[in-house]
Amino acid sequence: MIELQHVTKLYPASGRPALDDVSTEIDKGEFVFLIGSSGSGKSTFLRLLLKEDTPTSGTISVNGKVLNTMSKWQVPKLRRTMGCVFQDFRLLRDRTVAQNVAFALEVINKPTRTIKRVVPEVLEMVGLEGKAQRLPSELSGGEQQRVAIARAFVNRPLVLLADEPTGNLDPETSEGIMLLLERINRTGTTVIMATHDYHIVDSMRRRVIELNGGVLTRDQSRGVYGVGR
Amino acid sequence: MRVNFVLSEVATGLRRNLTMTVAMILTTAISLGLMGTGLLIAGMISDMKEIYYDKVQVSIFLADDVTEEQRTAIQSRLEDSDEVKTFIYESKDEAYERFQQQFSQQPELVENTPADALPESFRVELINPERYEVIKAEFPAGAEGVDQVRDEGDFLDRLFSLLNGARNATIAVAVVQALAALLLISNTIQLAAFNRRNETNIMRLVGASRWYTQLPFILEAAVAGLIGALLAIGGLVLTKVLFVDRTLAGPIKAGIIPPVDWSAIAFIAPVIAAAGVGLAGIAAYVTLRLYVRL
Structure with missing residues (x-):
């Protein structure tokens, strides 16, 4: 469902490519860890999947649609099939938990009736029932990340992209978040998670794609973070 | 399109940037008011030409x-x-x-x-x-x-060149003011977009259409343009009632200067309103296209 063929991304400001001839394939329902040190190209990888950027060469397709040739007005449609979670949560501070989740549906023109139905459902799923009327500032980091995951998942995306979702959280809280992502993955949603956290990678034993200086150096099913660690 | 959502975004935007919004409205009002005055003088000149050249x-x-x-x-x-x-x-x-x-x-x-x-x-x-x-x-x-x-005709030519000069000067100042107004609008919209970058970033990522993301900003500018236009029209009405109809009553009665009719103002008002809304909206749209990533 996601396919990269010889994808290279050069940023004009730097001489070294952010991604260097990367080819890989990710099937529907997979759970993939994207690992590598800072600057290895993980974020670029995710940005390209979202068509926030276009590759310098090579082709990317998601759901059978080639992103390279996709016109601007089709991009929103693509993004409606993908959810995003970030290290810094990116919640709207002046809106409640429920409003933050509803926002993602309002701006893509979902009917109010649907929103009223699905927002409590997804909040319950992420374990935030009873906190719908809180503001983000009244929540812990883990809870805020749950709100962000609820927002990313509420429109039932085919793919969930998570860029270091546990980067700001303590190990215990991270574990909770990982259980939640696993649960989402079990509903058939493909999860691609960029991370530094080797504890998590090692304990989950899922597919690992490692990038090193933009080059894909390892692609291993049921992998661990570092060979020999 | 969720009208409520868009309108509340517009209201929030205007309130958040209150000082910039006021500046934007005032420059727009002055510019449009001068433009209206220029148009009125132009109408007056052609009326006078009919009176005299005939x-x-x-x-x-x-x-x-x-x-x-x-x-x-x-x-x-x-x-x-x-x-x-x-x-x-x-x-x-x-x-x-x-x-x-x-x-x-x-x-x-x-x-x-x-x-x-x-x-x-x-x-x-x-x-x-x-x-x-x-x-x-x-x-x-x-x-x-x-x-x-x-x-x-020689005397009339001199008179009319004076009036034409007054009209041109008014319109020139109106154009300069309009430029200032457009730059202010552009600036305000950039500021508004910056203030709301969290919202627009999320909108972009969850797949809101470009139109949906841009519309609140464009409407925000258009509303300010409309308020500016209404102020300008009010200014023209006041000018007629307080200046033209009082101070110039004598020459108008004597038939030397044509009166400024309500019909002239009624004709100019929608032009001013359309110019205010249109220019502000277009300025906002162009700004979003050029400077803001939505």
Whole structure:
């Protein structure tokens, strides 16, 4: 469902490519860890999947649609099939938990009736029932990340992209978040998670794609973070 | 489209940037007000041209000692001339009557002017007003009963060039103000987009359409443009009521200056409103396309 063929991304400001001839394939329902040190190209990888950027060469397709040739007005449609979670949560501070989740549906023109139905459902799923009327500032980091995951998942995306979702959280809280992502993955949603956290990678034993200086150096099913660690 | 959502975004945006919004509205109002004034002056000029140019273009004043034959000769030459469209003869008595009317506000002047002080004349309308020189050459001053030939159009030309200058200056200032208004709008929209970058980033990532993301900003500018236009229209109404209708009442009654009709303002108001809304909206759209990533 996601396919990269010889994808290279050069940023004009730097001489070294952010991604260097990367080819890989990710099937529907997979759970993939994207690992590598800072600057290895993980974020670029995710940005390209979202068509926030276009590759310098090579082709990317998601759901059978080639992103390279996709016109601007089709991009929103693509993004409606993908959810995003970030290290810094990116919640709207002046809106409640429920409003933050509803926002993602309002701006893509979902009917109010649907929103009223699905927002409590997804909040319950992420374990935030009873906190719908809180503001983000009244929540812990883990809870805020749950709100962000609820927002990313509420429109039932085919793919969930998570860029270091546990980067700001303590190990215990991270574990909770990982259980939640696993649960989402079990509903058939493909999860691609960029991370530094080797504890998590090692304990989950899922597919690992490692990038090193933009080059894909390892692609291993049921992998661990570092060979020999 | 969720109207409520868009409208609440617009209201929030305008409130959050209150000082910039006020500046944007005021410059827009001044610019549009001056533009409206320019249009009113332009209308007034064309009204005045109708009042004046329809009348006399060239006056042939006759000498005091003109003979009956000379007068008839001039008259028949005017009748035969290819340049002349129409002409009227004004006797000394008629000239004095008109003089009395024109200066009814200054009775001393009328009293001190003897009834026969004003010369008799032919008032000539030319087919082509520019051909004054030809008439002047045909009737040399000081000969054959002609005292002097005067191009009334010359005076009118000077008057109208003054009025045209006033109109052009007003419109020039309006254009400069409009430029300032556009830059302010562009700046305000950039600021608004920056203030709401969290919202717009999320909108982009969850797949909101471009249109959906941009519309609140464009409407925000358009609403400010509309408020500015309404202020400008109010300013024009006040100018008419407080200045034109009061201070210029005398000359308007005397028929020297045409009145500013409500119909003229009613005609200009929608033009101003459309210009305000349209320019602000377009400025916002262009700003979003050029400077803001949505």
